[in-house]
Amino acid sequence: xxxxxxxxxxxxxxxxxxxxxxxxxxxxxxxxxxxxxxxxxxxxxxxxxxxxxxxxxxxxxxxxxxxxxxxxxxxxxxxxxxxxxxxxxxxxxxxxxxxxxxxxxxxxxxxxxxxxxxxxxxxxxxxxxx
Numbered sequence: 566x567x568x569x570x571x572x573x574x575x576x577x578x579x580x581x582x583x584x585x586x587x588x589x590x591x592x593x594x595x596x597x598x599x600x601x602x603x604x605x606x607x608x609x610x611x612x613x614x615x616x617x618x619x620x621x622x623x624x625x626x627x628x629x630x631x632x633x634x635x636x637x638x639x640x641x642x643x644x645x646x647x648x649x650x651x652x653x654x655x656x657x658x659x660x661x662x663x664x665x666x667x668x669x670x671x672x673x674x675x676x677x678x679x680x681x682x683x684x685x686x687x688x689x690x691x692x693x694x695x
Contacts, residue, residue, distance in 0.1 A: 571620070571641075574603065575611050579620060583638040587624075587631050 571579065574597070581596030582588055588596070594608040612632060615621045623630040654660040662679070665671060671679075 571615075571618075572611075574607070575615055575620075577601070578608060578611055578615065579634065579636070579638075579641070582621065582632060582634050587633045589629055589631055593632065
């Protein structure tokens with residue numbers, strides 16, 4: 566599945582599904598409605614699209630479909646982030662971080678967390694030192 570092909574509401578559906586692990590269309594509608602209003606029929610349509618993309622599958626339990634994610638949340642985030650860094654920031658993660666620090670509201674706690682991560686070193690940095 567191409568991570569960049571998820572629309573905003575499809576991503577909301579996936580986030581609810583990742584949190585629940587498995588859910589009916591009604592449960593997903595209720596979960597998304599806790600964030601923003603959406604019609605149940607729209608969720609059903611978007612679920613069909615997510616199935617076509619290979620992001621979810623369903624199991625029939627009686628007359629009810631129970632949806633299960635096929636894509637792991639961490640794998641999605643990693644692919645989507647890599648795509649963003651490559652396409653928008655020329656492959657430079659530092660440019661993304663600089664952009665966020667200059668243009669977004671970043672709390673003191675978040676800055677402290679970023680500093681801590683920098684001090685620990687990146688995964689690629691750790692593998693280079695071995």
